[in-house]
Amino acid sequence: MLGHATAASAAEPTAGYPEPVIQWGVQKGETCDDIAKVVYGSAKHVALLHRYNRIGCGPATPLPEGLTLVLPATVTSIPDARIKGAYPEVKAKPPGGAWVTAAPGMPLGSNASVNTLDAGRADIEFIDRTRLVLSPRTLVVIYGTASRSRVSRAPPAAVELEDGEVKAALSALRGGAGASGRASDRTPLATVEVDIKGGGRISASSRDTVVQRKGERTTVAVFDGKAGVSASGRTVEVPRNHGTRFTPATPPAPPRPLPPAPAWATGQGPDIFLTEGDAGVFTASWKPVPRATAYRVEIARDPDFNDLVAREEVAADVLAFRGERLPLGAYHLRVRAIDQEEYLGIAATRVGHLLQATQQGGQIGPRQIEASPYGVLRLGPSNALEMALDDGPYGPLVERLDLKQRQPEVIHLRARGGASDASPAEPTTIRLVYRPVTATIDAPQATPGVPLQILVRLTGASGLDVPTRVAPQLRVHMPDGVRTLPLDPTSRAADVATFTATLPLPASLAAPVRIDVIDDRGALLGTTHVEPLARPEPPPPPVPKREPPPPVLGAWMPMLGVSPVLDTLWLPPTLPNAAAAGAAIGRTDAGWVGQGQARVTGSFGPVGFDAALRSTAIGDSTLGSNGWAGVRMRVVRLEGSSFELAPAVRVGFPLTDAGPATRLEPSLAAAGALGQFSWLANAGLRLRLQTDDTATIPSIHGFLLAGATYEPISWLRLHSAVDAHLLQGDAVRVGFGLGLEAGGPAFVGATVRLGQGIDEGQGLFTGQLTLGLRQRAP
Template structure:
């Protein structure tokens, strides 16, 4: 607005003069200029700008009656003809920060300075603590007043002439920074008077600081002539400064302190990217190297790179610090710079600014800030940088390769996690530290002891972080053994209620609390009346797959049940002999198992005591078969997943058509419980079979996959897929990839179990290695008790 006014006065007024001179009939008309109405203009504000008072609005109306009668509504774009007045504003306020006042020369009270406020001759402008104002003059030179400054506007003569007048101000106290709009031969110097002397600035950027005892002049771009109340003027070149003490001559010019060097790491463009959870704030500390001869430093922080909108402008002692801390910075872009000051108060040029970009990051879980500046959260957390900021960044966890900022990061492992973030195309990264707090669960006391034959008991589970604060973790699971997964009701922040009941058989109930990050709490609750016969013991058959007992010696033995069950049984099977096309044989087997260590350790054995041929007189006639021994230990059970390492041994008791082959099977059993009465069993094993003689040693991989369902307690049905792949064979023996499958059904009648299973070889290798067909009928009796 001000520049439009002044340009109109300086340029368009000249055109108006020419028109008046060429028309004798209008010789009495005053010098005219034209002005284009801007948004926000009124007839009052235009009169105030051109004639010194809004009360002179009649002058505007006299020459522009087309605007109509009061309230004289103006429209942007209208062109007004205005007589050139005797008084024009010397300057105008472009922006203010906090407490800035202006006082007309004859006024008693100070006015609040505002943006676009005109300043006339002898106007005073004052700034309070932590305040600033920027003023632009007629010739577009400008000055910035720092805090606690007092400036008087003088300007040139009362009437403007074709000659450019000096911009003249009186700095009674405080600091001003600025200079001329341009440096050329036609530019008149800016004159600054202080209590100690006079300064003529031929500079685009300089600083003048006035105190009661002295004035300090620092020149950054251009030059200056400084004169005290006595003595001659001192020329001050660019990069130099001088001091004028009150009543003294100006001292010889001396070099300004050099530019400090930043110690804070930035990228090549001076940019630091800081991540902060959305809605939170971050602290940023920057430091610089000490400058020889510096006694203090000026620190400026602004919202703009030109430092017109500074929100921090302070001087700190060099004996105290060479650093500053920006506290509570919200999302946005900030700029900081530092200048060194010597013992006379001369201030050197500032550093290139550090540009701090605070980028908000979305977090799947709430974060809190720790005293050391890191952010903490509990359990698994997902971080996302929103667009468009994400496209300009890349980040990583620890030493992993950098990934595009548009890809989410997942923080899983408890502890301090460092996320490095940087701009695309630069090398320097900034750390963002997140403290993933471990969660822990406390299982409370029961209101009453567990008793068989009585109802369930209420149990309260409290989840906290490692600091003891209530925590909410994702996918929390509370399960009992026995009893399975418990239904939890949330009672408050981190507090859950479940119910547990006394089991029929077991003497205690284990309750475990877990989430995808692992187990966070567990406790054992004893059954108070476990030793009493208040509830009869009920034998329970464990769930198991069909467990096909293939007769061939080079293959794996039958798949055992995951959980050991104590039983004795009699099994009869019909299947192929030892080779393709061999006569069918009958195998009669005695089997049994012992469960130890609270049903975790299982020891089983199966002896084929009678194995006659069913076809032909010259078929195999050996009466004995093999002895199979097995051991497994349940290291994990309950809930969805169970695991048991296994070792099985096949001992040949009689020579068959070929020779005696002994086999050993190290492996592991896995169970996945998909739902109550619906499970998947698998065994992964290596079979080493050898007669330590002519047949040699065979090494094979053996895998078994079993699927079972128990729709009712007395019935279970299962399917089984067996695979065998040769890993190493003796000379002359071809390798194989054998497949076989089977089905089975069990009837559970109290302690008795009746089973029927059948299997087939699925490919040629399967028929050769497993057999073309096998069928098994089993009868088992469970024993043991609580």
């Protein structure tokens, strides 16, 4: 009756177990007592056979032949179970002790209790690697087996459920697990026994059976394998994806199908979400299930949903899940419908991966990357994913992608080995939208020969090491060729980087200059044209300052009487440029006489000249023809000819034998202008230079002439003057003249004089008419 045992090293625990174990192959007719005596030396250690095996031991009851048992290598005492996970607050109570806060790793002995309270969850792992997952508001009692192993043919229950929900999750196999410790679909599953307080038992050969107790009613949902449900003397077998319910007073209902799994709104996954930080967002949505009153949503770190992150029951109108601030890694999402009879439905599951991604000069979104063509994209690391760029093949995840070397439009991500699946999941497509880096160039108009100061602003460079990754520089198109210039960084503000450069310009520059900003690969980032300033024209030669033409002071052609003695001329310091011919009439001793005349005056700068010719008088042959010629030098001229002064000398000479004797006339002329008025005075002497046989010409006489002019309009001038003569022998002669001159360059003049003649018999009236040409001031 001796079976065969395979020994394990006593020095170290066997892999997957908390202690060294051996395997025992049951021979025909062997009982639990027989095996305990052989392995441990006494039948009193038979309880050790229940530690890793769900078997029924009774007196003289043989075990099934060929059954493989896992047995402790030696007699040891270890807890029946341990708390594998507890969140956020779970209470545990050892036998006969007080309630304490449960923590992962806490041992649970026989008759220990675990309570998840209102919001807690707990994961209990038994020595035989079966597991129970407790929902909120669940109270269980851990059963020991040693005291019952000799009195019960049936395997003892692992737990007793007082209230709440447990999930029976098996990992041990009858006859042993494979190397991974997981059961295969073709290997018979071990059974987990759950007693319901008040009556009822569930024997679940299943990896996923959920037992819920609310009040007196217990609901069982089997999602894998099968479960036997016993109550009130009746047992039903519940197959996969079916459920039943009972109370202590009513037997189990016939198994009925569970609510169907919700259909995902978008594909089957896996979902891969990018996040820049150490945590991210996992989202999913599903389609409504008919007659659902609520949904249970669970997210876990493992495919068996033992390491739960969150579990919520939501209303029927909630059809989406959003998990925020989840640490990086893989997550499993499960959604079940709950129908009107509170049956928990078949699960829809999908896998999500939160993958870290960082990018210089861009932004990361769950499904899109706003990238800079000069940035570096960093992904992962993750051994669970593989990727493809654009239409390329899949390969391991590239943790560093330099976008300067390659700029894919899309990145495809999928679970590693997805192409070999019978129904491969759709890959997650991440689109890359490239944000260009552009340059604006500020440069003033170019001045030939003067260095040009250039300011460059680069936008779209946020987060980039611009001098290294972009390395901008200037490319300048000059008339004599193309040259490149470095750019010096000056400042950085948010998305804008500023650079400056100085461009020397030749003095001969005449054509526009094109300025480009390029990167280190020659790609154009911005351009502008700078027009050269026109060469300054040479300054015009200085215009010599010309004095304005002086105003004409006095009359253009003053009175020239018929008397050879009183014919002094009223002339200004600056003589006008004019010429005239005319006639004068007057009364002498011989009666009325007339005399023709021609005169000319002019100036060259301060020097003036004058000349006058008179014909022999008509009506008095004693008045012969004579002429006068003179010159003067202006010595004073104030601004605007407000005052002028000039000495003058004139010479009179006979032109016929009857003409008057030769005379010399020194004089002084003073005059001034005041707006439309001018005044003029002449004072001088006449000296006879030869003998006068007629005795009509005094040897000396002095004279004074003074008067004024008024020009009301540009073509008309009025004048008046008083003349006084002191003759030889103290004789004095005085006269008063009035006249006008009218016209432009050609003008006419008329003058009359009223006054004494040389002799008493001569008349008081002398008149003059002239017609002339003149040069007027512009």
